[in-house]
Amino acid sequence: MKNLLVMTLAMTAFGAFAELKIGTVDMMKLVRNHPSYETNKQFLMNTEKDGQKRIDRMKAELDAIQEEGKRLADDYRNPMLAQAAKTKLENDLTEVQRRFVEQQQKLRSEAMKLQQDLSENEARLLKTQADDLKKRIAVFAEKNGYDFVFDSTVAVFGKPSYDVTDQVLKTMNVDPAKAAEKDAD
Numbered sequence: 001m002k003n004l005l006v007m008t009l010a011m012t013a014f015g016a017f018a019e020l021k022i023g024t025v026d027m028m029k030l031v032r033n034h035p036s037y038e039t040n041k042q043f044l045m046n047t048e049k050d051g052q053k054r055i056d057r058m059k060a061e062l063d064a065i066q067e068e069g070k071r072l073a074d075d076y077r078n079p080m081l082a083q084a085a086k087t088k089l090e091n092d093l094t095e096v097q098r099r100f101v102e103q104q105q106k107l108r109s110e111a112m113k114l115q116q117d118l119s120e121n122e123a124r125l126l127k128t129q130a131d132d133l134k135k136r137i138a139v140f141a142e143k144n145g146y147d148f149v150f151d152s153t154v155a156v157f158g159k160p161s162y163d164v165t166d167q168v169l170k171t172m173n174v175d176p177a178k179a180a181e182k183d184a185d
Contacts, residue, residue: 021145023164024152030133031126033169033179040125047121051114058107065103069096140168 031037075081076089141149144167152158152165166176 020147022162023141023146023149024155024158024162025137025149025168026163026165027130027133027151027153029165029179029183030137030168030172031129032182033172033174034129034133035172036125036129036132040129044118044122044125048114048118051110051117055107055111055114058103058110062100062103062107065096065100069093069100072096136171137168140164140171 072089072093076086076093081089137149140146144164146164149164150158152163166179169176169179
């Protein structure tokens with residue numbers, strides 16, 4: 001009797017599950033073909049390039065300070081130098097060393113800030129893109145009677161017939177054939 005009840009419940013659950021309309025999408029393909037993808041990518045590249053220019057300028061300043069220190073150290077080694085001149089050079093060397101350390105700290109700080117800004121911008125842009133894709137997928141699913149649409153990367157297995165990525169791409173005005181070519185590159 002108990003086995004019959006379990007079998008009846010299992011068959012009822014399976015029957016209800018069988019009537020669900022399920023789809024999968026390749027989220028990475030959708031992200032790479034999102035209307036803002038190229039703009040976002042260019043923005044991040046420009047941000048990185050601008051930051052790298054700032055860092056390169058700071059490195060040049062650091063190199064100049066280091067060269068100044070080497071020149072002062074060479075002057076200090078002159079055996080013909082009077083004590084007053086040696087004292088002045090010692091003070092100058094101490095000042096150059098302080099500026100060098102300060103510039104190193106600024107450079108490190110700027111490099112860390114650049115990496116943090118890039119990471120934050122990338123995360124923010126990706127979240128905005130993902131939110132937009134979720135809305136588009138929800139509208140597509142609602143319009144086409146899907147009960148669930150999963151990211152294909154979370155499924156261990158899914159029949160290719162469940163993949164609705166190309167249909168979602170069409171709702172984004174993206175030609176699936178061109179998207180496939182883009183992925184092949």
